[in-house]
Amino acid sequence: MYYNDSSFWINILCGCVLIGLIPAAIAHNKGHNFVVWWFFGAAIFIVALPMAILLKPNARALEQEAISTGGRKCPYCAEIIKREAKVCRFADAKLSLYLTRFTRMTYLSFYNKLIQVN
Numbered sequence: 001m002y003y004n005d006s007s008f009w010i011n012i013l014c015g016c017v018l019i020g021l022i023p024a025a026i027a028h029n030k031g032h033n034f035v036v037w038w039f040f041g042a043a044i045f046i047v048a049l050p051m052a053i054l055l056k057p058n059a060r061a062l063e064q065e066a067i068s069t070g071g072r073k074c075p076y077c078a079e080i081i082k083r084e085a086k087v088c089r090f091a092d093a094k095l096s097l098y099l100t101r102f103t104r105m106t107y108l109s110f111y112n113k114l115i116q117v118n
């Protein structure tokens with residue numbers, strides 16, 4: 001009997017472990033724990049797959065990951081943009097014109113002096 005053969009159960013186990021990668025990958029792309037979803041998917045794939053598809057993205061985790069892989073928050077709209085970006089594609093703002101508090105104060109005091117002279 002094939003069911004009594006240990007290789008049958010090993011094949012089933014390997015199949016579950018492999019098929020569990022699908023919901024795990026979907027959940028991981030939405031910022032959730034890959035290993036937890038891999039176990040869940042391997043154990044009960046038929047439940048884990050629709051749950052992974054309907055899962056809401058974990059915005060905070062995705063943001064953290066984007067920052068750790070070379071992104072930064074736009075000072076205008078708080079969207080994650082590339083670190084080297086000079087223009088924000090979300091806010092359509094020129095980031096090079098973004099002044100720190102110090103440079104803004106320096107600029108303002110210089111501007112005020114100009115006004116007083118004229």
Ligand SMILES: [Zn+2]
Pocket residue numbers: 074075076077078079088089090091092093
């Ligand atoms: Zn922006």
